[in-house]
Amino acid sequence: MNDSTGLTSAGSEPEERVIEAALRPRNLDDFVGQSRVRQQLSLVLEAAKIRERTADHVLLSGPPGLGKTTLSMIIAAEMNAPLRISSGPAIQHAGDLAAILSSLSEGEVLFLDEIHRMSRPAEEMLYMAMEDFRVDIIVGKGAGATAIPLELPPFTLVGATTRAGLLPGPLRDRFGFTGHLEFYAVKELELVLRRSAMMLDLSVTSAAFTEIAGRSRGTPRIANRLLRRVRDWALVHKLEEIDAKAAAAALDMYEVDARGLDRLDRGVLEALCTKFGGGPVGLSTLAIAVGEETETVETVAEPYLVREGLMGRTPRGRIAMPGAWEHLGLAMPKDAIFASAQTYENDED
């Protein structure tokens, strides 16, 4: 069984990839939400089709599990083009990239996941390939080295990154279109779940979809994962239909609460409110209080707590926001920093 941390993390596990592939929407119309990105992308692709050219290079940025890989597959499908998949970490030498580029066929879509993790020399080769559809292959070493220019067939690069800010400007500028994916609204996640339930042949009530969607942290990958756990629960309990009560009971058992907080998130909040009176408290002290590594608290629990407005970051440390006490069903002490002072500011370090 997964522990609760795994259940609510936005990254994917290797065994999960197969089922994810099966649940992926295959065209833009089936892709839920992100209406602006979808409209803009659809325009880029339509225009390319009319001009009978390959589409402009596309950069997709946004947190894990929001649909970047899915969109790249949709782009290839909509353009009726083959898709080649690689990733930044797999391209450590310029030669790795040259090998991929020189074997592309005309119009092919090249998807580079985690493009911010490519090596510098490969990145520079990519600039030229994106702009002029040409690369220089270096043959030999030292003084005898020569550059052999190689023409490339026109192709569309789709780059994906969780950290658009880490991309060097020259690379970012060479994309004709950048789509930034946002977290999904509960209503949108309900649609994702409805579609998945149909594909998994499950009978689920509307209220149950709402219940699961509300616990999914704005992330389709998490929504689909929670749905599968609820399905297991219903199977064992021999339920024909999954209703809101069953969904809530199942997810409570997996320790994913009504707002999508898991055991670690709640532990951090509870420590902050009850052991440190709402803070401010340093991150490492907070981590010790919950028996976790500082890094785990910072990268796994904190981003969602801050996003949900339950925890704040100040120059003097972490503080609980009023919603934290409310969520835990506790009374906020009168001397809690948030109640007494105006020192709160959204600090970025």
Ligand SMILES: Nc1ncnc2c1ncn2[C@@H]1O[C@H](COP(=O)(O)OP(=O)(O)OP(=O)(O)O)[C@@H](O)[C@H]1O
């Ligand atoms: N808009 C959407 N509509 C329906 N399902 C979606 C949507 N976006 C994502 N999904 C589902 O969520 C899962 C994860 O999506 P995907 O792999 O595309 O995310 P990602 O952004 O590439 O994540 P990562 O950054 O971890 O690579 C897929 O199984 C897909 O079916």
Ligand SMILES: [Mg+2]
């Ligand atoms: Mg991906």
